[in-house]
Amino acid sequence: MTLKIDSLVVGYGKRDVVKGATLQVGKGELVGLLGSNGSGKSTLIKTIAGINQQTGGTITWNGTTDLAGLPRRELAKIVAYVPQSIGLSFGLDIREAVLLGRTPYFGTRPREEDWDHVETAMSLLGLDQLGDRSVTELSGGQGQRVLIARALAQDPEILLLDEPTSALDIRYQWQTLNVARQITRKKNVAAVIAIHDLNQAARFTDRVVFLHDGEVIAEGRPADVYSPELIKRVYGVDVELSAYKGFVQVHPLSEHDETHHRPVPFPPAPAVNPDAGQLELQGRYTA
Numbered sequence: 504m505t506l507k508i509d510s511l512v513v514g515y516g517k518r519d520v521v522k523g524a525t526l527q528v529g530k531g532e533l534v535g536l537l538g539s540n541g542s543g544k545s546t547l548i549k550t551i552a553g554i555n556q557q558t559g560g561t562i563t564w565n566g567t568t569d570l571a572g573l574p575r576r577e578l579a580k581i582v583a584y585v586p587q588s589i590g591l592s593f594g595l596d597i598r599e600a601v602l603l604g605r606t607p608y609f610g611t612r613p614r615e616e617d618w619d620h621v622e623t624a625m626s627l628l629g630l631d632q633l634g635d636r637s638v639t640e641l642s643g644g645q646g647q648r649v650l651i652a653r654a655l656a657q658d659p660e661i662l663l664l665d666e667p668t669s670a671l672d673i674r675y676q677w678q679t680l681n682v683a684r685q686i687t688r689k690k691n692v693a694a695v696i697a698i699h700d701l702n703q704a705a706r707f708t709d710r711v712v713f714l715h716d717g718e719v720i721a722e723g724r725p726a727d728v729y730s731p732e733l734i735k736r737v738y739g740v741d742v743e744l745s746a747y748k749g750f751v752q753v754h755p756l757s758e759h760d761e762t763h764h765r766p767v768p769f770p771p772a773p774a775v776n777p778d779a780g781q782l783e784l785q786g787r788y789t790a
């Protein structure tokens with residue numbers, strides 16, 4: 504059974520920005536949503552999350568559930584959404600902010616199992632040491648990790664991540680993408696991640712979907728679907744592809760950048776300062 508998005512149309516005012524998109528995400532599958540700025544990725548994700556309303560098409564889960572028609576609380580038990588921008592409530596510490604992910608499950612008071620979910624999610628995102636800190640004191644990257652932990656604490660069947668690593672340093676980018684992949688597999692979650700880094704998408708996702716001007720123009724395994732022609736069409740950039748440890752990798756080319764004609768050795772050779780040599784020689788001659 505899958506998350507099925509069929510001929511989805513979403514717009515703002517009279518302007519459609521998602522124009523008949525059709526895609527599916529299987530349980531246990533992490534799908535990368537790729538496309539240039541403004542191509543409609545966030546709009547599509549927010550529509551699945553029930554934040555935006557579609558004007559056409561359907562979103563179904565398990566073959567029958569029309570997600571758009573579900574009450575908020577029921578929807579929150581199925582779908583967790585990590586927004587692109589960080590908007591954390593004032594006056595909460597991190598643990599309480601993560602606990603917000605559990606609110607669809609408890610009445611007035613959190614139960615022990617709710618706190619267990621909170622601790623597990625915080626630990627997965629490396630937040631254990633920060634639990635008592637106020638969310639107002641966090642850096643952008645720490646705040647982003649809190650939002651992801653909140654979504655994991657929600658124990659969703661569908662996980663929607665909108666550029667979740669944009670504020671993270673390389674360590675937490677990799678940790679977060681690994682966690683997203685592990686959770687997806689272990690808990691049989693259907694996960695969609697909007698992501699700009701094509702190389703990370705190739706490494707961590709099972710499949711990618713390219714949105715271009717609101718339409719799905721390509722989808723498949725990164726190694727099958729990435730091509731210089733497709734990337735030129737979507738981003739207007741010339742690239743070369745290579746394989747690294749079995750993953751396809753993308754290298755932008757530039758007419759101003761000749762490194763692909765003159766490879767720089769790595770690690771680089773020690774810098775040679777010709778003037779320094781000259782001075783030394785001159786020194787010897789004058790001695």
Ligand SMILES: Nc1ncnc2c1ncn2[C@@H]1O[C@H](COP(=O)(O)OP(=O)(O)OP(=O)(O)O)[C@@H](O)[C@H]1O
Binds near residue numbers: 538539541542545
């Ligand atoms: N709240 C809004 N009101 C009006 N237009 C909007 C709104 N949000 C997005 N848009 C427009 O919809 C189009 C798609 O935006 P969207 O944020 O979905 O793209 P995106 O692919 O997620 O972009 P990015 O990679 O920059 O995050 C853009 O032209 C954008 O200007």
